[in-house]
Amino acid sequence: MKKPFFLFYLFFNGFTLFAQRNVRDSIIGTPLIGLHYGGNFTAADLADRYGYLNHIGIQAGWKTTKNWYYGMDVNFIFGNQIRMTGLFDALVDDYGHVTDINGDVGKIAVFPRGMNVNFLIGKVIPILSPNENSGILVHAGAGYLLHHLRIESNEQVIPSLELNYKRGYDRMTTGINFHQFIGYTFLANSGAYNFYGGFYMQEGLTKNRRTLFYDQPDVPVSKALRLDLQYGFRIGWYIPFYKRQPKDYYID
Numbered sequence: 001m002k003k004p005f006f007l008f009y010l011f012f013n014g015f016t017l018f019a020q021r022n023v024r025d026s027i028i029g030t031p032l033i034g035l036h037y038g039g040n041f042t043a044a045d046l047a048d049r050y051g052y053l054n055h056i057g058i059q060a061g062w063k064t065t066k067n068w069y070y071g072m073d074v075n076f077i078f079g080n081q082i083r084m085t086g087l088f089d090a091l092v093d094d095y096g097h098v099t100d101i102n103g104d105v106g107k108i109a110v111f112p113r114g115m116n117v118n119f120l121i122g123k124v125i126p127i128l129s130p131n132e133n134s135g136i137l138v139h140a141g142a143g144y145l146l147h148h149l150r151i152e153s154n155e156q157v158i159p160s161l162e163l164n165y166k167r168g169y170d171r172m173t174t175g176i177n178f179h180q181f182i183g184y185t186f187l188a189n190s191g192a193y194n195f196y197g198g199f200y201m202q203e204g205l206t207k208n209r210r211t212l213f214y215d216q217p218d219v220p221v222s223k224a225l226r227l228d229l230q231y232g233f234r235i236g237w238y239i240p241f242y243k244r245q246p247k248d249y250y251i252d
Helices: 002-018 163-168
Strands: 030-044 053-063 068-078 109-125 135-152 173-186 195-208 226-240
Touching: 030 068, 030 195, 053 109, 053 226, 068 135, 109 173, 109 195, 135 195, 173 226
Parallel strands: none
Antiparallel strands: 030 053, 030 226, 053 068, 068 109, 109 135, 135 173, 173 195, 195 226
16 A cells, blocks of 8 residues: 555655756746646637537646747547537437337437647746746647537437447537637746646637538538637646756865
8 A cells, every 4th residue: 555655655746856946046947747627618600519618638848948938738628518409300209209229218418529739839927926937828829629529329229320320410620720828827936836827718710521410411511611719717737847956066
């Protein structure tokens, strides 16, 4: 039982031991890895499909000795608010049910899912901060966005929703993505209390990637450029990797 606790201690305190630099007195160039959560409201074309969306992601980059920040992040997007209606009306029988292969009432669940990858450039402005490495953080960037419907049938076999048939309902959409962030970042003078948080917005310029929606077979799928907006907040925890300070030796 002692070994897991020892590894846990090393993970959360090893960075502190490794990070013996004087953050208080100088601007330090260092790699940063961040884990974050974001809550996002939808707008424009995306709001026609989904409501509130969650982001969980990881960010990795480099903060320079001039407080510029270069990096990238990857985010998993998920939620449970679907604003589309009538998706499976064509599968409903005379009793108002969708049935599985055994004739039992099928239970269908749908969820928004997606991901994005962004490259970013930003700046730390040391205002209202305990040291020159903390303060107002702004960054912006561009990347790739994907979102779709995840369709689940609770291990039931519903022939019209198996294998490639799901593609006729999943609203697969991809395209380029832009984002902006303004908030606050804090790198502690000592210890592992390094965090960031603020307001986040992203704009996806996307297109539908399916050629037919099975719930709307007589309606041509739009190939027009979509504007998929999300806006909200992001909070996260940084792991900095500072180089050790060289030791001074004196010879009498």
